[in-house]
Amino acid sequence: MNAWPAAQSAGEHGSMTQSLVSIMIVGTLCGAGGSSVDPVGLQAALDRAGFSPGIIDGRPGAKTRAALEAFQAYHGLPITGEADSATVKALKVDEHSALIRYTITAADKKLVDPPPRNWQDKARRKRLGYKSLADLLIERGHCTRALLARLNPKRNLDRLKVGDEVLLPFVWSDRSLPAADRLEIDLDRKIVHVIDADGHVAALLHCSIAKDKHKRPKGSCKVISVAKNPVYLFDPKMWPEVKGVRQKLHIPPGPRNPVGLCWIGLSLPGYGIHGTPEPEMIGKTGSHGCFRLTNWDALRLAKMVDVGTPIRFRSADQAAFARR
Secondary structure (H helix, E strand, O other): OEEEEOOOOOOOOOOOOOOEEOOOOOOOEEOHHHOEEOHHHHHHHHHHHOEOOOOEOOOOOHHHHHHHHHHHHHOOOOOOOOOOHHHHHHHOOOOOOOEEEEEOOHHHHHOEOOOOOOHHHHHHOOOOOEOOHHHHHHHHOOEOHHHHHHHOOOOOHHHOOOOOEEEEEOOOOOOOOOOOOEEEEEOOOOEEEEEOOOOOEEEEEEOEOEOOHHHOOOOEEEEEEEEEOEEEEEOHHHOOOOOOOOOOEEEOOOOOOOOOOEEEEEOOOOOEEEOOOOHHHOOOOOEOOOEEOOHHHHHHHHHHOOOOOEEEEEOOOOOOOOOO
């Protein structure tokens, strides 16, 4: 895959402060020791801390457990993978920080422009926008469409408009992102570990990897470029499932570009770490060879790496969380 930067438009991903709400709306998650923790609040707190639970769905599973284990290791807590009282306290999980009231703006509406399916038609566009306001809100709240519907049962997600108020997971954070000394990508667990200068796993992100095992890289490489809002170079040789396209195409930037809102180029020819037009598919489907993250995680990772940051590929039986 190949991508290069184009001019960035402000407000694409969104960084805003709106009113917090105190609400427990989607049930509880039983933690260790009989404690009860709001699952959306837990996942949102992990997201804010830089240890991704995957896309927030209110149903913690293996990805949330992996995030909990990494958070616990980084903070010197017993590694249980459970939402025990010490972990909940360290994460600052409470009913006051689970959700946020968000009002849809005219600026949001301008970012909606359903992209065509045909590759030639995509190439003719100036930008590949969100499919709908609901599609945009999924990225604003780092959540699934199903959770968005559960949080807003009185809203028709297909008829949202400017001025509508919705509830979203509270994922905005002023936490300083750690500088990556290196990245370690666990190919079996589909996890990107951000290792700091002290050798600790300071952040964790989930990814999709190549479906074809022969395309999965081995050994190590390094970051050679970081570009936000990239233009994507469509090469029909890389997309054998696409019929009727024989020439290369320049696909315009935007959140529904094939590589999303960010491209981190690697020293392996044709490989990169990038965003996605389909956030709910991260970790579920294979890529053509690159490492695919949600747009918000790709943008977050771009702030932690620099040109020259080394990357090591490893398998699960070799992986171990760095501890203090």
